[in-house]
Amino acid sequence: MESTRVDDFSKQKTAFTSTIKSSMLADDSKSVSLESENGRLEELGYKPVFKREFSTWATFSFAFSISGLFATVMTTFSYPLVAGGAPSAVWCWIIAGAGCMCIALAVAELVSAYPTSGGLYFTCKDLVPKKYMPAVSWVVGWLNLLGQAAGVSSTDWSCAQMLLSAISIGSDFSYVPTNKHVVGVMAAVIVFHGLINSLSTRWLDRITRFYAAFHLAVLIACVVCLLAKCKDFNSASFVFADVNPSSGWTPRGFSFLFGFLSVAWCMTDYDATAHIAEEIENAAVLAPRAIAIALSLTYVLGAGFNIVLAFTMGNNVTAILNTASGQPVAQIFSNVLGKTGAVCFTVLGFIILNFTGITAIQANARTIWAFSRDDLLPFSKYWYKINKTTTTPLVAVWLNVVFCIALNLIGLGSLETIEAIFSVCAIALDWSYVLPIACKLIFGKRLGYKPGPWNLGRFSVFIGAYAVLWTAFVSVIFLMPTMRPVTAKNMNYACVVLFVVLLFSLIYWYSGANKRYVGPRVNIVTLDPISDDPFKMK
Incomplete structure (x- = not known):
């Protein structure tokens, strides 16, 4: 009996020792991997300051959350309906989505080669001739910052609209949301997103990783319910062929193109x-x-x-667009699923769009931090700070919150200008991507560009070129008024917003920034943003 106990103990000891060794080897492997990644970052010229705590699934969930598919389709479905009815909603998604996919793949390739918080802005350091690099990176940086800020603002504005739409449906449309109500709810939503982004990266990882599964479950459940409950489906001709614009633009084929905006706002960032x-x-x-x-x-x-929405929406497009709730898709839910189903899925859309807002602020805060690292922004030394407790850029988070609330206050006086922010988001972000993509195509080989471990291979040139041409094409459409005749009320103010921000960046450039700004900085690997000042360096 004693001998058996000794043997059992020896086996347990051996198994325990083996487990400990395996764990140590795994930790060592992970440590080597992190050292390799941090070494690559130092090669690019930056000291690692963040904790690498985003897992594989959380990274995918983050990337998927930024589109907010279910909710962003809900908030932008009116654009294709006005542009050409159901066919515009369907075909614009298929056509514009292909162009957006080319931009996304070209962006992914550059991200693999330059995995830094600066994003595509940083690539200008190696993809633009030295003589022009500061000016090009300056424009790319400001466009990216404008696009992301517009994305956060429009997302949280849509969050507020969606919540109030659910309340309107629940009250049998006796309550009609006003702009003042939307602005108040929007401010509360952005502050909430700021509080979530005040947590550490580990907590953000835990919150984000559940998003993708939740989003997919809601989307599938909604599609199944719509198909199961709809009693009168539209014809295939109504869905795919009968282009009936209400925009006032002629010919119908031109009006049809304005439906691209819905896709560009969903599939961006x-x-x-x-x-x-x-x-x-x-x-x-x-x-x-x-x-x-x-x-x-x-x-x-x-x-x-x-x-699915096109088949189940009914054939009275005017009634759907003029719904008291302010959300055409919420009205479709109400028509097909009844009040309870409509409130349920509209609230679920609100929850999904909150995830999009949280991830958008997280990304934009890192952008502000990275741009401040390079002295791109006014008072950069104040934004380039990492909180000691959370090891995240809290100052940048709350700068983002305050700026986006201020931007959305425009909605108190002009709803049309707020709607222009949707267009600005797509235009500014896409141009901040295709400028580096175009530079890679033109100068990459001459300047010694080396692709990262994830790349497009022989398809890189074709996909990159199509991304540039597509962006040039749709940008013209996004800057035009979507309704005719054009009045002060329905004017597309995207061009005004874009002009004002670019004018400010130009004035700031010639007021002295051009003398100290050198583009994406390098050789600051010894600096600690918690205590050091990178702006003392030359």
Whole structure:
């Protein structure tokens, strides 16, 4: 008996020792991997300051969350309906989605080669001739910052609209939301998102990782319910062929093109995952892979969701557009699913859009921090700070919160200008991507560009060129008024917002920034943003 106990103890000891050794080897392997990634970051010229705590699934979930597919289709479905009815919603998604996919894949390739918080802005350092690099990176940086800020503002404005729409439906439309109500709820929502982003990266990882599964479950449940409960489906001709615009533009084919805006706002901010690259394990592979998979899934599922909405929406487009709730898709839910189903899915859309707002602020805060690291912004030394407790850029988070609330206050006086922010988000972000993509195509080989471990291979040139041409084409459409005759009320003020921000950046450039700004900085690997001042360096 004693001998048996000794043998059992020896076996347990051996098994325990083996487990400990395996764990140590795994930890050593992870440590080597982190050292390799941090070494790559130092090669690019930056000291690692973030903790790499974003897992593989959380990275994908983050990339998928930035589109907010179910909710963003809900908030922008009116654009294609006005532009050409159901066919515009379906075909614009398929056509524009292909162009957006090319931009996303070209962005992912550059993210793999340059996995830093600066995103595509940082690539200008190696993809633009030295003589022009500061000016080009300055424009790319400001466009990216404008696009992300517009994305946060429009997302949280839509959050507020969606919540109030659910209340309106629940009251049998006796309550009609006003702009003042939307502004108040919007401010509360942005502050809530700021509080979530005040947590550490580890907590943000835990929150984000559940998003993708939740989003997919809601989307599938909604599609099943719509198909099961709809009693009178539209014809295939109504869905795919009968283009009936109510925009006032002629010919009908031109009006049809304004439906692209819905897709461009949903499938954008591709480099958001890049801005958290310094917090991702194996960022050079996982970040671009997450972008590619998440956007591919968004493209396919988005096309399916739009087709289902087109078949189940009924044939009275005018009534859907003029709904008292302010949300055409919420009205479709109400018509097909009844009050309870409509309130349920509208609230679920509100929850999903909150995830989008949280991830958008997280990405934009890292952008502000990275741009401040390079002295791109006014008072950069104040924004380039990392909180000692959370090891995240809290100052940048709350700067983002305050700025986006201030931007949305425009809605108190002009709803049309707020709607222009949707357009500005797509235009500014896409141009901040295609400028580096174009520079890679033109100067990459001459300047010694080396692709990262995730790349497009022989398809890189074709996909990159199509991304540039597509962006040039749709930008013209997004800057035009979507309704005719054009009045002060329905004017597309996207061009005004874009002009004002670019004018400010130009004035700031010639007021002295051009003398101290040298583009994305390097050789600051010894600096600690918690205590050191990078702006004392030359």
